[in-house]
Amino acid sequence: MADSDKKKMSQTMRINLISDISPEHGAQRRKRVVVTESELPGGRDASMGLSPEDSTYQQLLHSLYDAALITDGSGAVLDANVRAVDFFGCAHKELVSLGIGALISGADEELMRMLIENLRNQRFTLIQAYCMRRDGTFFPSEIAVSRLQVEGKLRLCFYVRDITLRLEAEEKLRTEHCAIQNAGNGIAVANVAGELTYVNPAVLRMWGFFDADAVVGQNVYTLLEDRERAERTLRDVTAGGGSWEGEVRAQRPNGEKFDVQMSAACNRNSEGDITGMIFSFTDISDRKRAQEAEKEAERHRVMLESLGAACHHLGQPATVLLANLGVMQDKVDKSDPAVRELVQMSTEAAEALGTILHKLNEVTEYKTTQYLSPARDGSGEKESRILDIG
Numbered sequence: 001m002a003d004s005d006k007k008k009m010s011q012t013m014r015i016n017l018i019s020d021i022s023p024e025h026g027a028q029r030r031k032r033v034v035v036t037e038s039e040l041p042g043g044r045d046a047s048m049g050l051s052p053e054d055s056t057y058q059q060l061l062h063s064l065y066d067a068a069l070i071t072d073g074s075g076a077v078l079d080a081n082v083r084a085v086d087f088f089g090c091a092h093k094e095l096v097s098l099g100i101g102a103l104i105s106g107a108d109e110e111l112m113r114m115l116i117e118n119l120r121n122q123r124f125t126l127i128q129a130y131c132m133r134r135d136g137t138f139f140p141s142e143i144a145v146s147r148l149q150v151e152g153k154l155r156l157c158f159y160v161r162d163i164t165l166r167l168e169a170e171e172k173l174r175t176e177h178c179a180i181q182n183a184g185n186g187i188a189v190a191n192v193a194g195e196l197t198y199v200n201p202a203v204l205r206m207w208g209f210f211d212a213d214a215v216v217g218q219n220v221y222t223l224l225e226d227r228e229r230a231e232r233t234l235r236d237v238t239a240g241g242g243s244w245e246g247e248v249r250a251q252r253p254n255g256e257k258f259d260v261q262m263s264a265a266c267n268r269n270s271e272g273d274i275t276g277m278i279f280s281f282t283d284i285s286d287r288k289r290a291q292e293a294e295k296e297a298e299r300h301r302v303m304l305e306s307l308g309a310a311c312h313h314l315g316q317p318a319t320v321l322l323a324n325l326g327v328m329q330d331k332v333d334k335s336d337p338a339v340r341e342l343v344q345m346s347t348e349a350a351e352a353l354g355t356i357l358h359k360l361n362e363v364t365e366y367k368t369t370q371y372l373s374p375a376r377d378g379s380g381e382k383e384s385r386i387l388d389i390g
Contacts, residue, residue: 225257
């Protein structure tokens, strides 16, 4: 026999009968997809040589975890085990009076011919379909079909497994995965060594990676600016088995820094052992910039209010000083030019003070201008700046 023929005879065929059916809508149109799966080792002798009256046969049939239905080549049920009675909700006597089409939605003569042809080559066949209980309800199932040769007659054995819980778990995982993939926050998973094993698209956008391959396998510390602090914090979280949340400085591959709110928690397996960590990142750069802008605006407001208060408190003494200097200028001895010049200079200074106070009182924007140039002697002193009042 050629190798290709041997391979063909040792493969598993999978038949899907549940494309257009749901438990709510019952058996409607169906679409059949046949897929040849990976090679299984060895073959199986289809000739079992068992008789339904054989006690060993009966013990084996009823000890199976899955529901088992024995049919003839046309699909008529000849025997069933106790699990089948439980699964389909009807007595054994009723089961053996039914055809397989009354129990498996989509099972018809075409399917039976396909099964017989496939099993003639000693290949295994798997069917995914909805099974029908006698009360009219449905349950999703995975059915393995094999061939029995009983006293020279062809028999088919349908092993039915209820996969309701598995499908619910898969649907839950699919929903959770979709939620993580579309989350606005960056979510990453790392192993115990800190190597990233998963990142969602938000992480890629946040750090500017083109695809997950560019970051998966890297250490999570490469995403952060202060590696030592990150290592210390995450080591404490792992040792304590708890979680941590705080603001950290992140770093993109191009060296650009930005602020993130990071939370870290231990990832555990079903045994409760720590297998790594789960991280959540929120870009707070805009929030930080807004906070800084608010602080700067508040500082300007306080400065302007302080200027207004200073002008108010200094205005009256400056007015009194200017008035008194005017009187002194009229009373001063004109024979003493030096005293008269001093009074004149004081008067001009008082008038200049009044002008400055008037300008300060009209300031609506706090901005500064250079007053003294920075030192050029290498002392590192910063330049001096004063309020710009125009």
